[in-house]
Amino acid sequence: MKEIRLAQLVPFLDAELRLSDFSEDESANGLQIEGKAIARKAGLAVDACEYVFREASEKKIDFLLVHHGLIWGGLKSVRGVLRQRIKTLLDAEISLYACHLPLDWHPVYGNNAQLLKLLSIKKMGEFGKYHGRNISYWGRTAKEYSLDEFTARIDRVLNTRTSAVSFGRKVRTVGVVSGGGWFAINEAEKYGIDTFLTGEPSHSAYTLAEEMKVNLVFAGHYATETLGVKAVGDMLRKKFGIETEFIDHPTGL
Ligand SMILES: [Zn+2]
Numbered sequence: 001m002k003e004i005r006l007a008q009l010v011p012f013l014d015a016e017l018r019l020s021d022f023s024e025d026e027s028a029n030g031l032q033i034e035g036k037a038i039a040r041k042a043g044l045a046v047d048a049c050e051y052v053f054r055e056a057s058e059k060k061i062d063f064l065l066v067h068h069g070l071i072w073g074g075l076k077s078v079r080g081v082l083r084q085r086i087k088t089l090l091d092a093e094i095s096l097y098a099c100h101l102p103l104d105w106h107p108v109y110g111n112n113a114q115l116l117k118l119l120s121i122k123k124m125g126e127f128g129k130y131h132g133r134n135i136s137y138w139g140r141t142a143k144e145y146s147l148d149e150f151t152a153r154i155d156r157v158l159n160t161r162t163s164a165v166s167f168g169r170k171v172r173t174v175g176v177v178s179g180g181g182w183f184a185i186n187e188a189e190k191y192g193i194d195t196f197l198t199g200e201p202s203h204s205a206y207t208l209a210e211e212m213k214v215n216l217v218f219a220g221h222y223a224t225e226t227l228g229v230k231a232v233g234d235m236l237r238k239k240f241g242i243e244t245e246f247i248d249h250p251t252g253l
Helices: 006-016 050-058 080-092 101-105 111-118 147-158 182-187 205-212 227-240
Strands: 030-033 041-047 063-068 095-098 121-130 133-145 163-165 171-177 195-198 215-218 243-246
Touching: 006 030, 006 063, 006 095, 006 227, 030 080, 041 050, 041 227, 050 063, 050 080, 063 227, 101 111, 101 133, 101 227, 111 121, 111 133, 111 171, 111 227, 121 171, 121 182, 133 147, 147 171, 147 195, 147 215, 171 182, 182 195, 182 205, 205 215, 227 243
Parallel strands: 041 063, 041 243, 063 095, 171 195, 195 215
Antiparallel strands: 030 095, 121 133, 133 171, 163 215
16 A cells, blocks of 8 residues: 655645645645654545544544635634544544645636536636635636526536526626635626626625626535545545545535
């Protein structure tokens, strides 16, 4: 079985995932909890939480890479839920590596690049400005869809239940922001977007979309953010030959 030193894996990922380009991110991206010095099996998950940590421990995972980590905006105390989560990781000697905004944006492994690929949307340019940087893309579908055809396709490829609000447009030019990306509706006119796809439903997006005549599509925060960590897992398996496993903990939200 192949293995890799943590001291080699961490700087490789920091560079490959371009962490230094996102210094404004509230997430403390990179290695958050240090576990074993050698990693033989990598786990991939969306959320750093007790369920995922226990599964990782059972599956003999040494290195866990997540999209939503444990440390946000500076750690002030280690109590309650956070104490228990950190204890579970330290007891099992599992390293925790977080990659938030860089893994939304990344042009190869990112949630949004992967979403575009899965939905056969041709990438046209960057989109979705957040903390001063674009974290996503807009693009064109290979053919024109009705909104129902488009959402049925999303449900099929992401195994989710999409909710949508139609403002009468066919689907051809799509702006995409995985997770909680409703703020990007403000950019729809600038790029001539007819359909805006994000994860979480947002009341705030409705009247803007109504007045811009842009369809809203909400495919689930979790469902739109499983793709990035999975793509990183595939890369780690190919590059280093280590075993990898995705830990699924869907929230349905
Ligand atoms: Zn998210």
